[in-house]
Amino acid sequence: MKISVLKEHRPGETRVAATPETVKKLVGLGHTVTIESGAGTVAGFPDAAFTEAGAAVVSGPAAASGADIVFKVRRPLPGEIAALPDGAALIALMEPFAYAADEIAALNARKIAGLSMEFTPRITRAQSMDALSSQSNLAGYRAVIEGAQIYGRAMPMMMTAAGTIAPAKVFVMGVGVAGLQAIATARRLGAVVTATDVRPAAKEQVASLGAKFIAVEDDEFKAAETAGGYAKEMSPEYQAKQAALTATHIAKQDIVITTALIPGRPAPVLITEAMVHSMKPGAVIVDMAVSQGGNCPLSKADEIVDVNGVKVAGFSNLPARLPADSSSLYAKNLLAFLPLITAEGGAINLDTDDEIVKAMLLTRNGATVSERLKS
Template identity: 65%
Template sequence: MKIAIPVETDEAEPRVAATPETVKRLVGLGADIVVQAGAGLASGIRDAEFEAAGAKLAPTAKDTVASADVVLKVRRPTPDEFADYKSGALVIAIMDPYGNEAALKAMAEAGLVSFAMELMPRITRAQVMDVLSSQANLAGYRAVIDGAAEYGRAMPMMMTAAGTVPAAKVFVMGAGVAGLQAIATARRLGAVVTATDVRPAAKEQVESLGAKFIAVEDDEFKQAETSGGYAKEMSKEYQAKQAALVAAHIAKQDIVITTALIPGRPAPKLVSKEMVESMKQGSVVVDLAVERGGNCELSEPGAVVVHEGVKIVGHNNVPGRLAATASALYAKNLFAFVETLVDKAAKALAVKWDDELVKATCLTKDGAVVHPSFSPKHAAE
């Protein structure tokens, strides 16, 4: 059982799919681990550390993945990459399947068995494999750090002989994993924090972290959560009422952090140009949804935009801005999943195709796109 960890080909991706800790544990499952030289450097891991953990080093991606039974990656491989993968290899990564059906079809035609880690079901046994949570947690933290750096003023209230510095006002939009971590981080830095979310359950979570909850709490609000714990898309009427409340609130804020995402859809627009223009000179908006179209009308992927004195921060791959920590958590998520695919007694791959984790995450198999949400049959419907 050979497991390969190649270098990520996207220059904007500093994370790596394994760490010395997970390499040791994979070796313990009976795997031969091959790591491409330099794969961990951007995450602060030297080649020698992988070797000490039991991995072999390969000079090129082609040598790394040659005859590999499993390929572990951060991002979905490109056709140039998987041209060197053997047919039937298991490829496990963050696959970004929505809107990328052609890429899935190409992987299927190459004979790959691919798994999307971000489709892991939100059930108790899969919590340790939840890459969305592990990476969003870091994104929420980093958003506050980035916002504070761009703000140019102190975050906590400071009482000095020269006068009192007021605490910064931070407003977090979306109280999922990223939003809750943003709230906690902003509070630790001494800011006065408010937050909003369309899910009723979020109110208690927000208040438990010492922040004030801001929302139009009508009957629609009370029903605004899916069985899977995600936010529902709200009616136009509710959105208008909430937007009016938020617009009045944003005008008084120093830092606004937006985290709202709906799986499989473009990010909802929450902060308009007019809202940005209502903010004070030197205020900051940090848009964590910029890669999905952005929650702020003015945000641009990979850029810090200045509009009428307000900075709109749109960094791509925010978890990757904490590459060492992000890789450590992601690698543990991957190991936990790979462990379920291995027969520990035989020390060999033994995928249980009826396992709910496998059924939820498997995209391609036997030359076809098999996931019900992305199969051609689903698209035709």
């Protein structure tokens, strides 16, 4: 089977969907691998390393020619869709809820079998394929590093002959994969960390990392988690109570990191303009949800906005700020998923009786098959 790995052309995207390590394993399994020239350069994987691993390096869109499966990090741009072979399987972080009707139509016109890594179900068997988790983990780490750099002061308590430096106060809003890593990283840097989330299970997770949990713990809070482990959207009444608690707490913080996202919906507002104005000059907000509208209405994608001395930073693609590690983990996610769509002998086999394949499949044979996109 021929697998093609294409270069990412979206602005600021530094990752690549394969590494020399995963290419070597793919070739060892009997697959032919073609990679677009320059695809891994920014991530620290030169063309020569892919050639040594057994891949053929091809310039431009010709890299996809004749491919059975195409690996990408991000969903293809309209011009890139035109270069995909008819009937190929495309596996990427497809940003499925961001698709416009004409983009879906373009995939279906070429009978592309589009598989979205975001739709990997959260079950034990799929853990090694969970790209959202692998990328969010690194994003949470990087959010703290970026926040600390913008803050410009020491994170831990320091006692010196000249005086004592107080530890930074870090507040993490949203305790999923990214939030947990942000807590762990801030704690390792010596900050005093608090965190909040609408999911009851998060309280124990926060405590296990040595942070303090902040939330309105009423009956709605106790039922605020879906069967898949995601946060539910809370009622306006609960949001108002939580906002009042947050407003009091946030005014005392040095760094606030927001991570709250709801699949297919705009990010919920967690930090209002009034809350930002209540913070002291020099404080920092890192809005990890800016790509879906942001948890703070003042955040702007890939900008640092100064609000009376409070810095509001919106990073739309934090994993791309760690391209080598992000690419390595993502490439391993793809490698783990590949056997599910590969029949004996190496042919492609999209078995929709498999719950993982069925969940990830967006388009096939010229039709949109994902119920989540139809609804």
